[in-house]
Amino acid sequence: MAETVLSSGEKIFILHGIDADFRNDGRRRCEYRSMEIETKLMPQTHGSARLHIGNTDILVGIKVELDVPHADKPNEGKLEFFVDCSATATPAFEGKGGDDLATEISNVLTAAYQTRNAFDLKTLCILPHKKCWKIYVDVLILQCGGNLFDAVGIAVKAALNSTEIPKITAATLDGGEPDIELSDDSYDCIQLDTSNYPIIITLCKIGDNYIVDPTLEEEMCSTSSIVMSMLPNGKISSVVKLGYGSIQFNTFTKMLQMGEIIGLRLNKTLMDVLKEENQFGRQRRIFGFLK
Amino acid sequence: MPVDQRRINGPEVSVPYHIYSDFDEKSDKVKHDFSKRSDKRTNSEMRKIFLKIGIVSQAKGSAYIEMGNTKVVCSVFDPRELSNKNGYCTQGEIYCEFKFAPFSCQKRKIHQQNAEEKQYSLILQRTLEPAVCLHEFPNFQVDVYVMVLDNAGSSLAAAIMAASTALANAGVPMFGLVTASTIGIYGNHYLMDPTDTEEAICNTQPDKEDDFNHGIITLASLPQHNQISEVFLIGSIDTNTIKQATEMLTAANKDICPVLQQCLVKTIMKLHNEKK
Amino acid sequence: MIEAENIEDQNGLRPDGRRALELRQIRVKMGVFGQADGSAYIEQGNTKILVTVYGPHQPRGSTGRNTSNISKGIVNCQYSMAVFSLSSGERKRKPRGDRKSQERSLQLKHAMEAIIHLEIYPRSQIDIYVEALQVDGSEYCASVNGATLALIDAGIPIKNYAIGCTVTLINNPSLEDEDNTLEKGVLDANYVEECTPGVTLSVVALPNNDSTSKDGLIVVAQGAGQRLHLSQFESLKARVLYGCQDIRSILDHAVREYLTEQSLPSLFHVALN
């Protein structure tokens, strides 16, 4: 996102391309760019993933900690999203510059994972009132080349899918004080049930049409977009509108339907890929940023 | 957390008394009866709206809205020049700040904005942007401050309407008024304009029912132009239900619009008569 | 996690099996990001650092306004650690803005100001952003090395490589009677070694091609709570300069390889591999 300025001529060119269902990079309106994804690349975390799509580069690290449940929700664990827009993406993010965008993204993530249908916080509880797991999902945005929300959504799901929580061998109450014993074997761990975790789809309205996976240039031509999170079982767990434009009611419902179809397909592909990667086992070579 | 030296501080930890159990240990969760709402409304009925303009005499424009027990104040101030961080801006900006008063909710709110309030501020800003002629005040910023005094559900929708009326009252050029309404979905029940207890019910999913619709949708629209200016959905709902619910909301928004208009007209008439 | 006591390991070997003057494996990739003017990724063992460079461009924000010196370019550095970067297991609360990161940013700035030909960029600014992805000791030195590479990738003229290396004095009285190379300071310490009660010296040097002449040290910092006797300083300095020399040749090799690769027409890429 290192400062792109588009002239009105360039904007019209992009607009006409989208009208003709033929975008600047040769894609159709509902086509994604190819993505690269790698999980478990950071040994110091409980789960991690890196996603690369176009120029967008996302790194997600997951850390799990023992914590005390909230007093008003004694039998639920905690899930916290933190997004950091690194200045490596653009000098505008230096200092507190990226905080607004970061809040927006973490808000969408929180909303997407809020329903129990997607993520059941009760599975994170160890001893009601006393002990639970707290999962920190930390998203680091290293580069943005458009379509941040989708990329973050996919990366977070992949990272959660790779997360390994230490197994608890004994959890007892000793005189009111909780006593937790963790398994000695570091390979002995629990995986999260990611079967119904949402992914995020952005539908970007440009002119009279709407597209998925916009590039940075295309995003600049759009006045409004719909960010929705899709659960694999066909439910929608959150919808927000972004941008300063408004949308007609009919367009909105059409966008939702399109998002639903794309979301389900994208989710299936993601899960297939993750399964494939998982089959390489622990001996798989980790590339990270060296590729 | 460091102690805020700018306030008088109480004890480090204190807990609301609501979390403690009752004297007689009844099953504290009363099954919600969906055939009858606590305030005797039908499911598709909205609460009565009371709207008053110009209640903050120091502000350029202000509005106070009451929807049932939900009470929201909003004020709008004169445009200020933008601090030139990125050079000249050809469009004006709207800055919104949404805050729950500390005593407005079941749980006491802290004085700093929390994540929810920050999110609502952003939503409010995005809702109002399509309605305001931003090109009319380039390089200037209009501040919109919203305070929820009492949150008895649908406070975001109330805040949106208060803000749009206050903007109109302040004489900020606009394309049209923004109206908003909220619907809670729980299975087959569509609860228009839910109260805070109904919101809490719609937010939770019952056990062992995966294929269950639940959630809350807030929809803001420009009824004069048939446009949606913001959707905020949270929960787990399928597309058809969303479609149906948004239809209901759009219809409701259209119905509310005259209330806002009348209130504005009345204020103008009153001013006019006073002048005479 | 290896306990600190294990450092007493015999045979003059360090906990990770290295000799005292042995560096960890250094892996480098330049030009990782397309959008930045220059970028580099460096791995020193498990310490992984990502650096991007933007500029030279017009100064902006607060740095641009209050500059007294307009005859030279401005270097702006930000050192930030990912919240999940710590190897010790806990999670960092904030990625930047704490005292340690701010100090690092400033030290990095001093190091970079020393090597960039700032006089040819009056009224302009060069941004250097460091993102530590994983931290396992010597992260400041690794970020200096990374920043140098990123500057080269950005095509900004520099006088010399700025090379950072740490030397750690492992104070261990029990080892005193043995001849011990470890006692005289180990190079490129990892996190466990940094936690030992000795002193860690982070040094940034500008090593010359021929190993005989020594250019000036620039940054000397970070005592880990213990005092360092002045008599030991010279020997530590010699050791750390030796380490810098080594790192320099590794980086130099990587840069040359990268540049040859880049300068060849794309058709030859396959052939080269």
Place this chain on the structure above:
Amino acid sequence: MDSQYKIIHPVKYLQDHLAQDVRPDGRQFLSFRSISVNISSITHADSSAIFKIGNTTIVCGIKAELAAPKAESPEYGYIVPNIELPPLCSPKFRPGPPSDQAQVVVKLIENILRNSAAIDLKDLCVFKGKLVWVLYCDLMCINYDGSIIDACIGALTATLNTLTLPETLYNIETGSVSVNYTKRLKFPIKALPVSVSFAIFNDQLLIADPTDDEESLCLGRLTIVMNEDKICCIHKPGGIPISQDLFLRSLTKCKKRAELIRSLIDAAVSTIKQEHLNE
């Protein structure tokens, strides 16, 4: 014409009015604005009041929570007043931490609460040394038009007067707490302080109940807080020196006003009680 004159030359505008023995809003020098109290309108607070003096509006809400008492005062509860002057209420304020002014006002309110001995912190004790009530009294300014302290004290006393707390038991053996949600006990209030503000202009000119415009242009301010027949605070932080005579005049004026405000609050409280009985 009038409003332009006011904007361009606010000082002269006010002085011209004062020279004609009238204030810009048409009041006489020592006349007060009308007041109104609205009690218990906020459903989520344990008790609440909206207090208006002319345009100035303060909403006060009390949230009660439970906490362990301080070790040095095991039977004392806490009362934590806080005033918020949000940017919403006047263009003078910006978002962010409390301004110096807000800090001074809250300190003054705390002083008045303590000096007047309106509440006995021992009444907030549930179980000595283990559990006490914490009363978070949040005063929210909705409309800032002068005499803010008067409005705050009015709102706070009205709120405290209607405060009820649920009956709470602390079981010393198990350390568990149980709350009776249906039975709420009235919290006893010992006194009812009333604050009256004045502004002072040149030549010892005393103006009662100043508006924001008058306050920002005046040369000195004086606030007197009456507690029944006693005075519990005279606050004059500085400004133009005033004679003893002026004190006497303001005190007489203050007494009358205090009575009026007290009766108003009492009336408001009793109507609420009446409503409760009727329910």
Place this chain on the structure above:
Amino acid sequence: MDTSEETSQSEYILRPMNCELNQLSMPDGSAMLMQGNTAVIAGIYGPVEAKPQKMIYDKASIEVSYSPIKGPTKVDDRMTEMYIKETCEAAIIVTFHPASAICINVQELEDSGGMLGCTINAACLALINAGIPMKFTFAAVNCMIQEDNEDIILDPDSIQLQEAKAEFTFAFDSMDKNVICCYTTGCFTETEFLKAMDRCKQASQYVFDFYRNLVKKYANVI
């Protein structure tokens, strides 16, 4: 420089006062004042250039910072700052220095009763020392009403204050002896208040005399 031996009469009414001017080298004026065991030091910078946010185009803005002996500045100290600020503002001819700032920094050294009065007096002395033009000087006097016998005690110390029913701090101007500032704690009647004010007004003369003697002395030195 010791001035205590000269304050002949005041010893019976007020606690002994000691002051050193020009203790601090950096500020334009400074005063270290002891009233009994209560001690503060005040320094004045000004008139200096005002910060853009705090600049008032037609007069000098006065900034006060008060630092307690320990801990960070709290809400309580803001009140003290406000009292010092508004009292000094009344005395200083602010229109002499438009668009500039006068900074008054007060540091508490020891508190054994009558802190507010002591800071105000120290500020006044520091302002005199800094040569800031003033309409009049001002003197603050502290007094209390005893719990049991309702006597008025002038300038009480912290031990006496424990038995106070009410405590008053007044500041008077040197011209008409009118009240510039007034701070009270506790409950009291109107007559008590007026009596206390009267006593303090009389006592204020000793403070003004102290100022005069002090300035005389220092004038010789300079």
